[in-house]
Amino acid sequence: MHIDRAATAGQSFNRDPQAKFTVAKPPHPNTPLTEHLAYLLAQANREINRQLETRLSTEGVPVEQWRILKVLSDGEGHSMGDLADAVLLNHPTLTKMIDRMVSDSLVYRRQDAHDRRKVLMFISDHGKALCKRLNSLAASQEAHILENYGDKATGELKRLLENLIDAAS
Amino acid sequence: MHIDRAATAGQSFNRDPQAKFTVAKPPHPNTPLTEHLAYLLAQANREINRQLETRLSTEGVPVEQWRILKVLSDGEGHSMGDLADAVLLNHPTLTKMIDRMVSDSLVYRRQDAHDRRKVLMFISDHGKALCKRLNSLAASQEAHILENYGDKATGELKRLLENLIDAAS
DNA sequence: TCGAAAATGTTGAATGTTCAAGAATTGGGA
């Protein structure tokens, strides 16, 4: 490891020249990290995702694969593009994850008869059985959250998140 | 690409044997993906993070580096462990990201005099200047959210997220 | 005081993701 011997450490006292006489509400308030919405979302997501990951690891399956199985478990064929949007993965990442799932016989590919550029994904019986077990694990996590966090707060949080997603996209 | 010729597609009609006569509230409800808290959090986080990323890309800096600079901008030395917790990164990931930031002269390492296992991180003047510009970009994003999403909803959402993080960890 | 266990940070190999480019197909205007 390399540790610098010396470095500039001068404290600069340059007031913002735009501030002039106003005191309240500086133009670029130095908000603490923990008050930024983006940070709170990242933190909450990390924690909840970690818990879910721990549960699903019983079956040795990453969260994204559970999402994929869940989307496909309607029995319909879903194109790679639609699937990528639904499970929040980039296209190349999805392609490679699907490759693994095909190896594990959880899903299979079919070419779309109407548009041969498209590939339709389907869930196998093996995948369905696994998905059912995973749903159970995920449901128990949600139940656990409801206990600690409360029914009302959870519902309200979900509602606000849905609105944010609508407003932001 | 390899597409399967044929695959098992039999629809299995196995009712849950535990269900018997109850009809409402099956034991493991097949909740749609979009109603899971974990999914909503992932979706919202992805969207907001993407927006922030876009803004910060003006300066060619990833979100995580902004967080690091922000934490260090109190001028105090922060150990790698504390920093990793604060900016939501694993230790090895942080080590390598800090390596890059040291190359860019944004931060520097010092050994802790009181506990020589520890490495303390400091921000450089160059890093401070960059951080100030990044704060500006981030603030403008928050302002943009407040416009579209509303002051009240944002405050309420932040409050609920803070509570969730407390309850979940 | 000594030594084993815990704490802290880094490294290298394995793994996963992303970016840019490519192949195949479709659609639509000249």
Add this chain to the structure above:
DNA sequence: TCCCAATTCTTGAACATTCAACATTTTCGA
């Protein structure tokens, strides 16, 4: 009709992250 642009998905190289193992230092009990 024909051709070029747009769409859809995959691939390979560059890049980043993670896991396990390691080195160093501290802590704490015998």
